[in-house]
Amino acid sequence: MPVEVITVPCLSDNYAFIIGNPDTGEAAVVDVPEAGPINAVIAQKGWTVRTVFLTHHHDDHVMGLPDLKIDDDAQVIGAAADQHRLPPLTRAVSEGDVVLLCGLETLIIDVSGHTIGHIAAYTPSIGHAFTADSLMALGCGRLFEGSADQMWQSMLKLRDLPDETIICSGHEYTAANAKFAATIDPDNAHLISRIRAIEAARAANQPTVPSELGLEKRTNPFLRADDPALKATLGMQSASDSAVFAEIRSRKDSF
Numbered sequence: 001m002p003v004e005v006i007t008v009p010c011l012s013d014n015y016a017f018i019i020g021n022p023d024t025g026e027a028a029v030v031d032v033p034e035a036g037p038i039n040a041v042i043a044q045k046g047w048t049v050r051t052v053f054l055t056h057h058h059d060d061h062v063m064g065l066p067d068l069k070i071d072d073d074a075q076v077i078g079a080a081a082d083q084h085r086l087p088p089l090t091r092a093v094s095e096g097d098v099v100l101l102c103g104l105e106t107l108i109i110d111v112s113g114h115t116i117g118h119i120a121a122y123t124p125s126i127g128h129a130f131t132a133d134s135l136m137a138l139g140c141g142r143l144f145e146g147s148a149d150q151m152w153q154s155m156l157k158l159r160d161l162p163d164e165t166i167i168c169s170g171h172e173y174t175a176a177n178a179k180f181a182a183t184i185d186p187d188n189a190h191l192i193s194r195i196r197a198i199e200a201a202r203a204a205n206q207p208t209v210p211s212e213l214g215l216e217k218r219t220n221p222f223l224r225a226d227d228p229a230l231k232a233t234l235g236m237q238s239a240s241d242s243a244v245f246a247e248i249r250s251r252k253d254s255f
Contacts, residue, residue, distance in 0.1 A: 003102055005128055005168070007207060008041055010034045013172040014060050015209055017130060019102040019123075020047045028053060028101040030121065030130045031170060033060050035067035042069060051101055054078040055132035056118040057085040061170065079110075082117030093119065111158065113151025114141030122161060129161055129213070132170035137211045138194070139177035140222040142253065148246035152225060155245070159223050163214030174198050174208035180255045181221050184233060184248065190218040221248050 006018040010033035018041055020027040028051035029038055042049060049070040054062055054077065065076070065087050077099055080092035093099060095110035101123060109120045111134035118141075121130040133141035134151075135158045143151055158167075178195045185191055194215065201208050217223055224230050225245035231237050236244050 003104065003126060005126065005166075006041055007168070007209060008037050009172070009207065010037050010064070011060060015168070015170055015172065015207070016064075017168050018042065018047075019104070019126075019128075020045055021102050024103070026050050026102055029068065029070075030101075030168070031055055031061040031132060032064035032068050035064040035069070038064065039067075039069050050074050051099075052076045053099070053101060053106075053121055053130070054086055054089075055120065055130065055134075055170070056115045057082050058115065058133070061132060062087055079117040079119045081110075081112075082115070082119075095119070109154075109157055111135070111154035113143055113146035113148075113154045116145045118154075120158065122165070127162065127164055128166045128168055128210075129158065130168045131158060134158065134169075135167055135216065135220075135223070136169040136171060137167070137174040137177065137209050138181055138198075138216070138220050139173055139252070140220075140249070143249060148249055149242040151249070152242045152245040155223055155225075158213070159217060161213055163212070163217065165213040166210045167213050167216060168210040172207060172209060174211075175202050177220075177252075180252050181219065183255070184251065185219075185221055185224075185230060188219060190215070194219050 004020045008016045014033035017030040027047035027049050030053045075090045077091045078086040078089045083092045093108045097108045104123045106121045106123045111120045114133045226241040
């Protein structure tokens with residue numbers, strides 16, 4: 001099925017994503033930080049939004065929904081665990097459920113940590129994972145509600161996806177994340193190369209999202225808390241993986 005995945009900048013540093021089928025004119029939207037930029041793309045493409053997928057309840061991911069131009073019978077999908085603080089849903093889902101986004105079978109993954117009830121959507125047929133504020137480009141979301149162990153388990157779930165998976169995350173935080181990553185992984189040749197690419201992209205006002213999971217596995221410290229070399233750099237050779245993850249997250253919070 002021929003689909004397009006479009007990254008839509010919203011607000012000051014958010015991203016929404018549109019999955020659209022040019023043949024059928026159907027579209028699905030992942031998160032709605034604000035309606036205007038999304039509506040503009042939908043209108044330009046001549047598509048109809050039949051599905052909205054919400055990853056979590058934070059305002060900068062849902063507050064544009066009332067002004068989003070959607071089909072009268074559009075589905076609004078979100079986490080059952082987060083239903084009490086999300087906009088009204090037509091379908092509440094949990095880990096392991098399968099939904100259709102623009103006709104594509106999509107697996108729901110619980111990635112709690114940033115919030116309790118945060119979900120991601122993985123669409124194997126096009127190799128995309130919509131991770132919002134769980135796994136981010138060179139980072140992960142701050143732990144507002146969940147524990148470090150919860151977030152580490154969420155990172156492991158996402159790390160298990162194929163290397164070629166395209167990670168569609170929710171913010172343009174990559175440059176700041178890269179500066180932090182360099183403080184705890186300064187000799188990582190893959191990271192050094194990536195930082196140069198990020199600097200060039202931002203200088204040209206180009207987005208650094210989405211990113212490829214294989215690159216995240218090589219460069220993102222939040223996916224590498226079990227890496228013996230990184231543990232040694234932190235002086236935590238005998239610590240548990242989740243304790244190392246907690247230390248990395250703590251250092252990033254105060255960076």
